[in-house]
Amino acid sequence: xxRELAIDLRSVHKRFGPVHALRGAxxxxxxxxxxxxxxxxxxxxxxxxxxxxxxxxxxAGVVEVLGGPPDALRLKGRLGALPQDAMLGRxxxxxxxxxxxxxxxxxxxxxxxxxxxxxxxxxDLADLAERRAGALSHGQVKRVGVAQAxxxxxxxxLLDEPTAGLDxxxxxxxxxxxxxxRGNQTIVxxxxxxxxxxxxxxxxxxxxxxxxxxxxxIETLTARDAEIHVQLAPGPxxxxxxxxxxxxxxxxxxxxxxxLRLRFQPSPERVAEDVIAEVLRELLAAGARISALGKxxxxxxxxxxxxxxx
Amino acid sequence: xxxTRGLLRDVGLIAGFDLRESLRTRRALVLVLLYVxxxxxxxxxxxxxxxxxxxxxxxxxxxxxxxxxxxxxSMVQDGGYRMLLLFFAGGDAPLADxxxxxxxxxxxxxxxxxxxxxxxxxLTSYDLIAGDLHLRTIRYAALRTSRGAYVxxxxxxxxxxxxxxxxxxxxxxxxxxxLYLPQFDLVGTFLALLSTWPVTVLCALGYxxxxxxxxxxxxxxxxxxxxxxxxxxxVWIFSLxxxxxxxxxxxxxxxxxxxxxxxAIGERLLAIGACLGLCAGYTALGYLxxxxxxx
Numbered sequence: 001x002x003r004e005l006a007i008d009l010r011s012v013h014k015r016f017g018p019v020h021a022l023r024g025a026x027x028x029x030x031x032x033x034x035x036x037x038x039x040x041x042x043x044x045x046x047x048x049x050x051x052x053x054x055x056x057x058x059x060a061g062v063v064e065v066l067g068g069p070p071d072a073l074r075l076k077g078r079l080g081a082l083p084q085d086a087m088l089g090r091x092x093x094x095x096x097x098x099x100x101x102x103x104x105x106x107x108x109x110x111x112x113x114x115x116x117x118x119x120x121x122x123x124d125l126a127d128l129a130e131r132r133a134g135a136l137s138h139g140q141v142k143r144v145g146v147a148q149a150x151x152x153x154x155x156x157x158l159l160d161e162p163t164a165g166l167d168x169x170x171x172x173x174x175x176x177x178x179x180x181x182r183g184n185q186t187i188v189x190x191x192x193x194x195x196x197x198x199x200x201x202x203x204x205x206x207x208x209x210x211x212x213x214x215x216x217x218i219e220t221l222t223a224r225d226a227e228i229h230v231q232l233a234p235g236p237x238x239x240x241x242x243x244x245x246x247x248x249x250x251x252x253x254x255x256x257x258x259x260l261r262l263r264f265q266p267s268p269e270r271v272a273e274d275v276i277a278e279v280l281r282e283l284l285a286a287g288a289r290i291s292a293l294g295k296x297x298x299x300x301x302x303x304x305x306x307x308x309x310x
Numbered sequence: 311x312x313x314t315r316g317l318l319r320d321v322g323l324i325a326g327f328d329l330r331e332s333l334r335t336r337r338a339l340v341l342v343l344l345y346v347x348x349x350x351x352x353x354x355x356x357x358x359x360x361x362x363x364x365x366x367x368x369x370x371x372x373x374x375x376x377x378x379x380x381x382x383x384s385m386v387q388d389g390g391y392r393m394l395l396l397f398f399a400g401g402d403a404p405l406a407d408x409x410x411x412x413x414x415x416x417x418x419x420x421x422x423x424x425x426x427x428x429x430x431x432x433l434t435s436y437d438l439i440a441g442d443l444h445l446r447t448i449r450y451a452a453l454r455t456s457r458g459a460y461v462x463x464x465x466x467x468x469x470x471x472x473x474x475x476x477x478x479x480x481x482x483x484x485x486x487x488x489l490y491l492p493q494f495d496l497v498g499t500f501l502a503l504l505s506t507w508p509v510t511v512l513c514a515l516g517y518x519x520x521x522x523x524x525x526x527x528x529x530x531x532x533x534x535x536x537x538x539x540x541x542x543x544x545v546w547i548f549s550l551x552x553x554x555x556x557x558x559x560x561x562x563x564x565x566x567x568x569x570x571x572x573x574a575i576g577e578r579l580l581a582i583g584a585c586l587g588l589c590a591g592y593t594a595l596g597y598l599x600x601x602x603x604x605x
Contacts, residue, residue, distance in 0.1 A: 073316075077454070
């Protein structure tokens with residue numbers, strides 16, 4: 001079944017002089033999803049955001065946002081974004097900024113003022129509404145940037161590293177805000193905090209060297225249904241016994257971390273919980289002591305597999 | 311129709327926001343201070359010269375009792391003044407005659423302010439677009455409106471600022487004239503200044519067009535400032551070129567500035583159209599680059 005897409009990028013190339021920032025990038029973001037964009041610095045995430053917002057033009061390929069080209073007038077009020085490193089006028093209050101931007105989205109003055117108050121409350125900045133942007137801290141400026149992205153509840157919101165520079169409480173609140181929009185708005189988030197992305201996103205795409213290397217639902221990417229891991233305390237290591245008795249694609253043992261990984265083909269008759277039961281039975285019978293147990297692997301582990309430490 | 315209305319609405323919003331920002335920052339203050347300083351200096355010099363001349367004439371012992379000598383002195387003064395006006399009018403006698411109807415103090419102020427205005431504009435408006443590109447502030451607006459509306463709004467905001475500043479520049483002329491010239495016609499001078507105001511603003515639009523071109527071509531404020539000054543210098547040179555290069559001068563606001571004072575309505579309309587056209591043309595030329603550039 002084909003899903004309606006909020007973003008559809010096909011074979012997109014973008015160069016900045018000698019730097020080939022995007023090399024045939026592909027991205028399909030379903031409407032209503034919370035989508036993570038993951039990749040190392042320089043992978044092309046911000047460039048990809050810039051293309052979706054219409055800040056940048058592609059050298060080749062197709063960029064479609066909400067069913068058409070990223071034209072500002074077509075997307076007026078439908079697309080919100082937190083652009084990376086964009087600054088606000090220092091001598092204007094944050095309320096004035098937000099009212100101005102809301103009015104540019106087509107709102108009346110009264111509606112824009114109400115909307116500015118609402119989004120400032122979302123990011124816990126209502127008390128600082130009359131403060132000049134130049135007098136705000138880095139984290140507060142970031143929160144104003146997030147607030148303007150939510151003006152008018154646009155259909156699609158792109159957040160480029162929204163929690164970078166935020167204190168833990170406001171980062172937590174922002175994650176809750178993003179999660180609360182699931183199903184109503186499409187939100188694409190890039191972040192280096194992979195635990196955060198794993199916690200709030202439904203789907204993700206990995207980028208590396210200007211290309212999307214892998215994309216899909218988080219459950220699949222983290223192999224949550226097709227992999228388990230068990231950490232053993234010092235003591236018996238019945239790995240060979242396990243290999244002989246538990247059917248699996250692969251059983252690997254890392255003696256340093258004392259972690260056992262099993263990859264298997266899930267089926268309706270044998271889901272992850274059944275495999276966990278089998279493995280635990282065998283290990284306990286062999287006298288092994290279990291420290292930890294989990295399904296799948298974290299996004300961080302996936303990321304590190306794709307980008308191994310040099 | 312609604313698209314045009316939406317565009318005009320966006321232009322107005324951006325102009326209003328830009329003007330407010332200019333007033334809050336040092337940009338407006340610097341422009342006002344520079345302009346008022348020049349206006350005050352020009353008026354002060356004029357007042358000093360006039361006061362000394364009036365004192366000198368009054369000191370001539372037998373002038374009052376000798377009508378012929380007084381008439382001869384007046385002829386010499388008027389003839390010299392007309393020659394001066396004819397020189398500034400480029401030999402255009404009707405224009406020189408028309409300029410002679412303005413109070414001399416107003417002409418001195420207009421001449422000096424028109425001479426300095428382009429460089430003031432270059433120094434205060436160079437980052438009109440380039441500054442927002444540099445700080446990426448433009449990205450917040452670019453999500454919500456077209457690039458064309460953005461440029462037009464910024465241009466309109468700066469034009470309103472320049473109009474306000476040139477209006478304020480009239481004050482020192484009136485104040486100094488009233489304080490130091492015994493035979494100063496306050497109302498007449500005010501009305502004459504008021505009539506030169508649109509001329510100054512129209513001329514300023516021509517210069518602003520050149521600066522807007524520079525600001526759209528460059529991404530950094532430093533480069534934009536250098537380009538703005540360089541382009542203005544180039545179009546100023548255009549206005550000085552002899553035949554057969556005179557047509558290049560048509561591309562220069564300097565070429566048209568005296569036409570804005572011309573008594574013949576056709577000449578005046580041509581100059582008005584040229585200044586507006588140059589503003590639009592230079593802005594559009596920059597927009598050809600800006601509409602495709604990465605923000």
